[in-house]
Structure formats: structure tokens, C-alpha cells
Amino acid sequence: MTKTTSNKPEINEQQAAPNVCHTTQWYEGPTIDEHTLHDDLTRHFYYTLGRDKVGESRLYLYHALALTIRDRLIARCRETRLKNEKHNRKQVAYLSLEFLMGRSLNNAILNLDLEDKVRCALNEFCTALEDVEQAEHDAGLGNGGLGRLAACFLDSCATLGLPVTGYGIRYEYGMFNQEIDNGYQVEQPDNWLREECPWETKAPDYSRRVKFFGHVEVHEDLKGRQHRRWVNTQDVLAVPFDIPVPGYNNDIVNTLRLWKSEATDEFDLSEFNAGSYSEAVAKKNLAEQITMVLYPNDASESGKELRLRQQYFLSSASLQDILAQWIESHGQDFIGFTDQHVFQLNDTHPSIAVAELMRLLIDEHGLSWDKAWSITSTTMAYTNHTLLPEALEKWSVRLFERLLPRLLEIIYEINARFLLQVAQRWPGDVDKTRQMSIIEEGDEPQIRMAYLAIIGSYSVNGVAALHTKLLTNGLFNDFYQLSPQKFNNKTNGVTPRRWLHHCNPALSDLITRTIGEQWVNDFSQIQKLANYADDEKLQVQWQQVKFDNKVKLAELVQERCGVEFDPNMMFDVQVKRIHEYKRQLLNILHVIYRYERIRNCDTATMVPRCILLGGKAAPGYDMAKQIIKLISNVADTINNDPLAKPYLRVAFLPNYNVTAMETICPATELSEQISTAGKEASGTGNMKFMMNGALTIGTLDGANIEIRDAVGEENFFLFGARSEELDEIFRNHNPSRIIEATPALQEVMQLLTSGHFNLFEPGIFQSIIDAITSPTDPWLTAHDFASYIHAQDEVDRCYQDSARWAAMSILNTAASGPFSSDRTILEYATNIWQLQCNATPSLA
Numbered sequence: 001m002t003k004t005t006s007n008k009p010e011i012n013e014q015q016a017a018p019n020v021c022h023t024t025q026w027y028e029g030p031t032i033d034e035h036t037l038h039d040d041l042t043r044h045f046y047y048t049l050g051r052d053k054v055g056e057s058r059l060y061l062y063h064a065l066a067l068t069i070r071d072r073l074i075a076r077c078r079e080t081r082l083k084n085e086k087h088n089r090k091q092v093a094y095l096s097l098e099f100l101m102g103r104s105l106n107n108a109i110l111n112l113d114l115e116d117k118v119r120c121a122l123n124e125f126c127t128a129l130e131d132v133e134q135a136e137h138d139a140g141l142g143n144g145g146l147g148r149l150a151a152c153f154l155d156s157c158a159t160l161g162l163p164v165t166g167y168g169i170r171y172e173y174g175m176f177n178q179e180i181d182n183g184y185q186v187e188q189p190d191n192w193l194r195e196e197c198p199w200e201t202k203a204p205d206y207s208r209r210v211k212f213f214g215h216v217e218v219h220e221d222l223k224g225r226q227h228r229r230w231v232n233t234q235d236v237l238a239v240p241f242d243i244p245v246p247g248y249n250n251d252i253v254n255t256l257r258l259w260k261s262e263a264t265d266e267f268d269l270s271e272f273n274a275g276s277y278s279e280a281v282a283k284k285n286l287a288e289q290i291t292m293v294l295y296p297n298d299a300s301e302s303g304k305e306l307r308l309r310q311q312y313f314l315s316s317a318s319l320q321d322i323l324a325q326w327i328e329s330h331g332q333d334f335i336g337f338t339d340q341h342v343f344q345l346n347d348t349h350p351s352i353a354v355a356e357l358m359r360l361l362i363d364e365h366g367l368s369w370d371k372a373w374s375i376t377s378t379t380m381a382y383t384n385h386t387l388l389p390e391a392l393e394k395w396s397v398r399l400f401e402r403l404l405p406r407l408l409e410i411i412y413e414i415n416a417r418f419l420l421q422v423a424q425r426w427p428g429d430v431d432k433t434r435q436m437s438i439i440e441e442g443d444e445p446q447i448r449m450a451y452l453a454i455i456g457s458y459s460v461n462g463v464a465a466l467h468t469k470l471l472t473n474g475l476f477n478d479f480y481q482l483s484p485q486k487f488n489n490k491t492n493g494v495t496p497r498r499w500l501h502h503c504n505p506a507l508s509d510l511i512t513r514t515i516g517e518q519w520v521n522d523f524s525q526i527q528k529l530a531n532y533a534d535d536e537k538l539q540v541q542w543q544q545v546k547f548d549n550k551v552k553l554a555e556l557v558q559e560r561c562g563v564e565f566d567p568n569m570m571f572d573v574q575v576k577r578i579h580e581y582k583r584q585l586l587n588i589l590h591v592i593y594r595y596e597r598i599r600n601c602d603t604a605t606m607v608p609r610c611i612l613l614g615g616k617a618a619p620g621y622d623m624a625k626q627i628i629k630l631i632s633n634v635a636d637t638i639n640n641d642p643l644a645k646p647y648l649r650v651a652f653l654p655n656y657n658v659t660a661m662e663t664i665c666p667a668t669e670l671s672e673q674i675s676t677a678g679k680e681a682s683g684t685g686n687m688k689f690m691m692n693g694a695l696t697i698g699t700l701d702g703a704n705i706e707i708r709d710a711v712g713e714e715n716f717f718l719f720g721a722r723s724e725e726l727d728e729i730f731r732n733h734n735p736s737r738i739i740e741a742t743p744a745l746q747e748v749m750q751l752l753t754s755g756h757f758n759l760f761e762p763g764i765f766q767s768i769i770d771a772i773t774s775p776t777d778p779w780l781t782a783h784d785f786a787s788y789i790h791a792q793d794e795v796d797r798c799y800q801d802s803a804r805w806a807a808m809s810i811l812n813t814a815a816s817g818p819f820s821s822d823r824t825i826l827e828y829a830t831n832i833w834q835l836q837c838n839a840t841p842s843l844a
């Protein structure tokens with residue numbers, strides 16, 4: 001990609017935007033030499049923030065530095081927007097209920113190439129950049145993989161220079177903080193805005209009104225045409241907060257627009273006049289509830305009214321925002337809108353946008369149904385993230401009728417017209433009509449949001465090859481048969497800026513010294529490393545970097561868990577949301593198996609390991625919380641047994657988040673990706689580990705399959721049932737018989753049932769034991785155990801040959817090119833969004 005300098009003649013020439021009074025001086029934004037940086041830092045510290053004592057708090061220094069950098073970002077953001085407008089470029093709105101951004105300071109410094117200058121500017125304050133960075137609170141506005149994907153996508157879109165705006169919710173409270181008390185998860189609120197977020201700018205002049213409740217009236221116009229009016233509504237104001245999203249070294253800055261709900265200014269006059277002034281004002285607090293808190297459920301739907309309000313709030317505000325921009329330049333003429341706009345729906349969460357765009361175009365802008373539908377169904381695109389039935393969102397018709405009555409009418413109409421198409425395609429097939437209807441019949445009729453999303457979109461994509469195959473062959477097969485052209489795959493990716501360059505600077509330097517620096521701008525070049533996999537000198541340096549990173553992770557584990565990790569031992573890691581399908585339980589059974597071997601003095605071939613687990617459980621997910629308790633108890637028992645110390649250390653790291661992952665993935669040697677086949681749509685943690693040279697032990701699931709294909713089967717530890725074998729396995733599944741027939745598993749289960757890990761807490765693990773032994777265990781824990789243990793033994797064998805392990809590690813990083821989100825986004829851009837990419841690096 002070409003690197004441009006900070007002054008863009010194109011923009012200087014541009015006709016001064018009308019109604020904008022400015023001197024070119026401030027309009028261009030402050031320069032980024034170290035003197036102005038230092039001056040601005042000082043000014044923000046002493047004046048914007050009103051501090052006087054240098055060194056009194058890293059927090060204020062962080063704020064001052066963030067504001068200094070934000071000034072530079074805002075200038076580039078404005079230029080980016082003007083340039084896109086000038087060239088009339090097609091735009092994408094990426095709608096997502098979650099953006100798991102993590103910290104922004106280091107990312108901005110990296111992308112603007114400011115590190116040396118910032119260090120200089122900080123000199124006078126006698127504080128290291130690293131210390132200032134520690135003061136930043138993670139922006140944790142997401143649960144896990146889905147939200148982090150949205151964040152990686154924003155980074156890649158800006159880096160590729162694509163006009164993509166993220167639209168989300170500015171939750172007052174993000175993902176809860178997890179504490180561990182006596183082995184149990186305790187949730188603490190994440191008040192991330194307490195010290196304010198210096199990156200955001202409030203833009204109240206772009207506020208939008210969002211309607212709720214009320215009812216629909218029909219009236220006729222002079223020509224006798226019927227119109228419907230949604231009246232008597234209770235309105236909420238959506239106020240935007242903009243966060244800049246810088247591209248890597250290209251002076252492009254896109255925007256993440258997050259909506260906050262606020263009360264409108266009207267008072268309920270009757271209450272007001274009745275002397276209930278305070279009550280009338282207090283009612284307005286209800287409006288602010290909408291964006292108060294992120295729902296902490298990963299991959300499951302909770303059915304709560306407030307959640308539906310969040311979804312509609314985001315969808316309506318964002319669509320209004322785009323339509324208002326359009327009307328400003330085109331008036332009420334929507335011809336050509338489809339060529340200029342795409343709405344990408346991140347899962348079904350914002351899928352009410354399909355009906356809302358219809359409502360806005362018909363009710364507010366006077367379009368006919370057919371015109372509105374032709375626009376909607378050619379601008380909406382939907383990404384599916386899961387096959388788990390509990391995650392497929394459904395909302396009761398009754399709730400819709402009360403909360404969003406006009407939207408319900410529109411959904412009925414969309415459904416009626418769609419079912420005519422179904423009847424044409426499958427004449428007389430009543431079952432088909434019932435199966436494909438947006439409305440699920442029953443005592444409590446439900447709206448199937450995924451069906452609404454598919455019917456209303458021109459593109460439906462899965463997030464890894466296997467996942468897309470399972471969607472088209474299984475879950476959405478009827479829809480696939482009706483419109484096969486809609487369906488496509490976009491395998492997920494992660495941004496190599498955050499997940500290699502920033503989080504693993506030592507490895508990045510080593511890579512650059514080995515293959516040159518082009519890989520930073522064009523990540524497909526990383527494959528050149530493969531030529532050096534057997535280079536002994538590189539192997540030694542590679543292992544030294546890994547060792548140093550292990551020392552840092554060991555410090556974190558010591559501080560957070562009080563467990564001593566020895567960097568001379570293998571670091572074996574599983575961090576991700578706690579979920580039965582991800583099978584942390586299988587991991588812990590393997591830990592117990594090792595412990596049992598140690599107790600039996602069967603350690604001759606055993607490689608000493610430090611095993612780290614981490615992740616949050618949804619607060620209402622009992623089994624997941626039980627699993628955390630089991631991990632904690634097993635860890636305690638093992639860590640307190642002097643016999644185990646030379647061979648095994650186990651820790652559960654509390655509060656796994658983006659920032660923790662930045663220390664974890666560079667230090668990991670073995671990445672545990674052990675979900676039940678067919679359940680993990682893609683996974684992205686697997687990609688971060690691979691990029692940083694970890695080897696994967698995993699099932700043939702999600703993107704693991706593509707990872708293994710890329711790196712070669714000899715560099716991947718495969719185990720477990722395959723998705724195509726599942727039907728056959730479940731036909732006569734008998735975990736108890738498997739346990740009896742597998743001595744290793746039998747011993748593990750005996751130790752577990754004997755209460756060895758819960759001596760003073762009798763019976764607490766009974767539900768876990770029952771789950772493993774249940775003939776209907778959907779997660780196949782017992783079934784996959786022997787195969788898992790076998791693969792783990794193979795891991796030990798490979799690790800003992802350290803040169804071989806180093807080569808395998810280098811080959812993993814070398815093969816991680818396709819798992820850059822730049823590759824993913826380039827596919828979205830060319831294939832779904834039909835955007836022209838002017839700066840296109842060649843990608844794997």
C-alpha cells in the first residue's frame with residue numbers, strides 16, 4: 001500500500017465546503033512533529049484537564065495523550081469523509097450490537113506511526129509510554145468472538161481505505177468484570193465511562209428520534225390511497241458518539257458511531273399540570289435504560305424486551321442517519337440509493353433493520369411497497385454466526401404488537417408476499433410454507449429473525465467453509481434451494497496489526513529482520529517465513545522471543561492468580577467464553593489424567609506443562625459456572641501438591657478480555673481449539689494464536705479445518721469426531737460404556753466422583769459428572785476423550801524435539817496469511833459490497 005504524507009493537496013484544493021468557515025490551518029489539523037505533539041500534550045494536561053502536578057496520575061497523562069492524538073485523528077477523519085463524498089463512493093454501514101474494541105491508544109500510535117515522537121513528548125513527564133497505556137480502560141462493548149470480529153473488521157476497512165462506518169450502541173456498562181471468589185465467578189459492573197472515554201466526540205446535532213409503543217392508524221389521501229401512521233408513540237432520542245478508527249499508515253480515519261439513548265424534551269403535560277413535575281421528569285430515566293447495559297450472553301438469546309428495544313433502537317437510528325445523509329444531497333429521490341449503500345448485519349441482532357428500512361421508505365418518505373422492497377432487498381446483507389438452536393433469535397408476536405406495532409404489520413406483509421413465492425416454487429406443499437414462514441405458529445407465535453434477515457437480504461454469508469456448508473445443507477437448506485445465489489462464505493480473520501505487530505513487537509522485529517518489512521502492509525508475505533523454518537539461527541531466536549513472552553505471561557498469572565508458571569515448561573492455553581460446546585471440560589479431564597499419571601509416577605515421557613484457562617460465563621448459565629468452579633478446584637489441588645509441581649501447574653485467569661489476550665497469545669505454545677465438531681462457527685482465537693507461532697490441538701471444526709489445510713496436517717494435532725460422523729455416533733451413544741472401556745477415563749472419572757477435588761464441598765460437581773455420563777450428552781466429552789489424550793501425547797513427543805517444535809511454530813506463523821481480516825474484508829468488499837478498492841495489497 002502506498003504511504004501518503006499527512007498533507008493532502010487534493011483536500012487543500014477542494015472547494016471549501018459550503019457553510020463552513022475555517023482557516024486551512026485548523027482544518028488540516030495539527031501536525032505530528034514531536035514539538036507540536038509535546039505542546040498539545042502539555043496544553044491538554046494543564047488546561048483541558050486542569051491538572052497541575054506532573055506525575056500525580058498516569059490516568060490524566062493518558063487522557064492528555066489520547067486527546068492529543070484524537071486531534072490528529074479528527075482532522076484525518078474529516079478529510080477521509082470529504083474525499084469519499086467528493087468521489088461519490090459507495091458506503092457500507094456495518095451494523096452490530098457489539099464492538100469489542102479493547103484499548104485504543106497503542107493502536108492509534110501504531111497506525112499513525114507516532115511511537116518515537118510520543119516517547120519524546122512524554123520525556124518531560126518522566127513516565128514511560130507503557131505505563132501511560134496501562135491507564136486505559138478496555139472498551140468492552142461485546143461478549144466475545146462476534147464483537148471482536150467487528151472490531152478487527154473496522155481496522156481492516158480503514159487500512160484498506162474502504163468507506164465503512166461501524167454503527168453500534170454506547171453501552172454505559174460494557175461486558176462485566178469477572179472476579180473469582182472461592183473458585184466461583186462473581187460479576188462486577190464494568191463502569192468504563194466513569195473516567196470518560198477520551199476517544200469519543202458527542203454529536204448531538206445528528207440525534208435521531210426512535211419510536212416505541214403507540215398504535216397504527218389508517219387514513220386515505222386525496223387520491224384515495226391508504227396510508228398508515230404510527231401514532232401515540234413514546235419516543236426516545238438517539239444521540240451519536242463518534243470514535244475515530246485509523247487505518248494503518250495511510251492517513252485514513254473511518255468512524256465508529258455509537259448511539260446513546262436520551263429522553264426527548266417533551267413532558268407529559270397531564271402529569272406536569274397535575275403537579276407531578278418530578279415524576280414527569282423521572283419518567284425520562286426510562287429512556288436512558290435502553291443503552292444502559294450490554295447483555296452478557298454469548299451465543300444465546302434471552303428474549304428480554306429491553307434487548308429487543310436495543311436492537312430496534314440501533315437499527316432505526318442508524319438507518320435514519322444514512323437516509324438523512326442521502327436526502328441532504330438527493331432530496332426524496334431514492335433512485336440510485338442501492339448503488340451507493342450497503343447495510344451489513346452482524347448476526348440477526350440488527351435484523352429488524354429489514355422491516356425498519358421498509359417503514360422509513362414507505363411511511364416517512366412516501367415510496368410504494370415495491371420500490372421500498374427493491375431498495376431494501378438489494379442493500380441488506382446478513383452474516384450468520386452460529387448454528388446453535390438456542391442462539392437463533394425469536395421474538396414473540398405479542399411483544400412486537402405492543403412495542404413495535406407498525407413493524408409487525410410490515411413483517412406480516414413481507415411474510416405473506418414471500419410465502420406466495422414459496423407456494424410457486426413448491427406448489428401444494430403446506431409443510432414447506434409452515435417451515436419457511438417468518439412466523440412460527442404455536443401457543444405463543446414467534447417471529448424468526450434469521451428468516452426475516454435471509455428474505456430481506458441479497459447476501460447471506462457464513463463465517464468459515466464448514467459453517468457455510470452446514471448452513472446451506474442443513475439449517476437454511478430450504479432458503480438455499482429457493483435462492484442459492486444469495487449464499488456465500490467469508491472465513492473470518494483477525495487484524496495482524498493488533499494481534500501480531502502491536503502485541504508481539506519482539507516477534508515482529510524478528511520477522512522483519514528475516515523476510516523484510518513488506519509483510520506489515522501485505523500480510524500474505526508472511527509465508528516467506530516458511531523458507532527459514534529449518535534455519536537453526538532463526539529457530540534459536542524464535543524460541544528466545546517465545547521464552548521472553550512466557551516470562552511476561554508468567555508475571556501476569558502470578559499477579560492475578562497467585563500461581564507460579566515456569567517459563568521453562570510448555571504453555572498450554574485455552575481462553576474463550578465458557579460454553580459446553582467449547583469443551584473446557586474436556587481440557588480439565590485431560591489435566592486430571594496428567595495428574596493421575598503423576599500420582600502413579602508415570603512421568604518418564606511427560607513434558608512439564610503450565611496449563612492456563614480463562615473466560616467468562618454468561619451470568620445465567622449454571623453449567624458454565626460449574627465448570628469454572630471445577631477448573632479452580634482442580635487447579636488448587638494440583639498446585640498444592642508438591643509431587644505435581646515439576647510437571648503440572650494449572651491456573652484460571654480471571655477477567656479474560658482483549659487486553660489480557662494481548663499478553664496471552666504471544667506466550668502460548670499450544671492452542672486448545674477443542675469444540676465439538678460442527679458447533680464452533682469459525683473461531684478467531686485460533687487465528688491469533690497461530691499468528692503468534694502456537695501449534696493447535698483441535699477438532700475438525702470451524703476455521704480449524706482451514707488452519708490445518710494451510711499449515712499442513714503434520715503441523716497440527718488433530719483429534720475427535722468429525723461433523724459428518726455425528727448422526728452415526730448418536731445412533732447408539734453410550735458414555736458409560738465408553739468410560740468402562742477406557743481405563744484412563746475410568747480413573748479420571750473415579751478421581752472426580754471420589755470427591756478428591758471437593759473434599760469439603762460434597763456433591764458440588766454432580767451435575768458435571770451427570771452431563772459427561774448422560775447418553776444424550778450432545779458435546780461428546782466421553783466419546784472424544786481417548787482421541788484427545790492420544791493427540792496430547794503426540795504433542796509431548798513433538799515438544800521434546802525442540803528444533804522440530806520451533807520449525808513447526810515458524811510454519812504456523814508463516815501459514816497464517818489467509819487469517820488476516822484484510823483478506824476477509826477484501827472478500828466482503830469485492831464479493832458482497834461491490835466496492836472499488838483503490839489501494840489493494842495482494843492478499844493470500
Ligand SMILES: *Cc1c(COP(=O)(O)O)cnc(C)c1O
Pocket residue numbers: 143144145146148575576577656657658661682683684685686688
Ligand atoms: C478473540 C477473542 C475471542 C474469541 O475467541 P474464540 O476462541 O474464537 O472463541 C473472545 N474474547 C476475546 C477477548 C478475544 O480477544
